[in-house]
Amino acid sequence: MFTVRLRKGKEKAVRQLHPWVFSGAIENVKGRPENGDLVSVTDNSGEFLAYGFYNSQSRVAVRLLEWNPxxxxxxxxxxxxxxxxxxxxxxxxxxxTDTCRLIFSEADYLPGLIVDQYADFLSVQILTSGIEKVKDILLDELNKLVKPKGIFDKSDASARSHEGLEASHGKLSGINPPEFVTVKENGVSYNVNISEGQKSGFYCDQRDNRRIVAGHAVGKRVLDCFCYSGGFTLNALKNNASEVMSVDSSALAIETLKQNVLLNDLDSIKHIAVQSDVNKQLRKLKEEGEKFDVIVLDPPKYAPSRSALTKASRAYKDLNRLGMQLLNEGGLLATFSCSGAVDIASFKQILAWAALDAGKEVQFIDQLCQPEDHPVRASFPEGEYLKGLLCRVW
Structure with missing residues (x-):
């Protein structure tokens, strides 16, 4: 087996079971492993630390798999x-509920593999060269255990380029999914577009939070921003919100949302769907003097890395300031960040700055997170990416 020897003093994280070895921590490599090949990692004296798979093109040069020699x-x-x-x-x-995340990359000791189940279909993202090399074994086991009608490849993420891999998109086994696969989550039905939808097709990481926020929607006027296919919208309508306005820049998302309202036999008269840039729409609503009782802000990842934190913090602050200004006195703001680089303490500080700029007082009444099918490994806190705050705004 090829051997990766670390620089002196760089073995601490590996001994603490962190699954990443950065290229800068490596003293030398014995042999010439190809991207995705298994390697043995040692400390500077040559003592075994762990096994992992190697990639010379990635900043994360080794993704660790096993610590037992x-x-x-x-x-x-x-x-x-x-x-x-x-x-x-x-x-x-x-x-x-017939949809959830079956495999969550490093959290499940399978670095770079994400598998989501959508009723009778699986959506797969393969983001590392090591997983790419054993893809056939993994697909065979998935077919044996889950017995899906089809497995669809959504490995078109930019992460593959960092591993020297080209984007991959299409059927891996079985049959192609139809244009829309109907799934259930907490008794709410959704038409999911696996092949063309965002990420793996649906954001099942908000399952618990959609239910929690809907509990506050009874008889309330709700604004759902970055609504995608309508997770928060549908739950609010089902829980007898007086009206829900949904905003997203994607025409496909808005069209899918409208279909999902009909799919659940919900009152479309109580629903307003708006295709627009969210920040522009929030400013327009403010100019029109609109007010809401509950506002959901669930934006895309503003901080893909720590280097983007300053810019992302400004974006989160401006977005939440606009949201706070549209709330009735004592209204609720359910606000989220899916940026792993933004921790909960920083997110609370951003909300405090937004409140000052908006001339509002804010109480944090609940702290929201990712559900149990998106576990956080104790030795890999980076896996805790989704955080949310339920705020009372005065």
């Missing part, structure tokens, strides 16, 4: 990891 990483090792991940989600799938 006696454990061989073979076909059965990979299959066992798939089984553990899927079996841990069994209780989430029931008569009212």
């Amino acid at each position: 006696e454990q061989e990483i073979n076909d059965e090792w990979w299959r066992n990891r798939i089984r553990k991940s899927i079996n841990s989600r069994r209780e989430l799938l029931n008569d009212s």
Whole structure:
């Protein structure tokens, strides 16, 4: 096996079971491993630390898999990891929910593999060269365990370019999904466009938060920003909101949302769908003197890395300032960040700055996070990316 020897003093994170070795921590590489090849990682004295797969083109040069030197990483090792991940989600799938994340990359000890289940179909993202090399084994095990009608590849993320991989998109096994696959989440039905939809097709990481926010929507006027296919909107309408306005810049998202309102037999008279840039729409609503009782702000990732934090903080502050100004006295703001680089303490500070600029007082009444099918590994806190705050605004 090829060997990666670390610089002196760079072994601490590996001993603490962190799954990443950055290129700058490497002293030398024995042999010439190809991208995705298994390597043995040692400290500077040559003592074994862990096994992982290597990529010379990535800033994360080694993604660690196994810390037991006696454990061989073979076909059965990979299959066992798939089984553990899927079996841990069994209780989430029931008569009212047939969609969830089955495998969550590093959190499930499978770095660069994301698998989402949408009823009878699986959507897969393969984002690392190591997973790409064992793709056939993993797909075979997924077919055996889940028995889907089809597995669809959504590996077109920019992360693949950092690993020297080209984008990949299309059927991997079984049949192609129809234009829309109907799934259920907490008793609400959704038409999911797996092939053309954002990310893997649907944001199942907000499952619990949609239910929590809907609990505050009874009889209220709700504004759902960055609504996508309508997760927060549909739950609010189902929970007897007096009116819901949904805003998204994507024409496909708005059209899918309208279909989802009809799919659930919800009152379309109580729903207003607006295709627009959210920030422009918020300013327009302010000029028109509109007010809401509950506002949801669920923007895309503003800070893809720590280098983008300053710019992202300004964007989050401006967005939340606009939202606060549209709330009735004592209204609720459900605001989220899916940027892993923004921790909850920083997010609270951003909300405090936004409140000052808006001339508002804010109380944090609940702290929201990603659900159990998006676990956070103790040794990999970077996996905790989704955080939300439910705020009372005065």
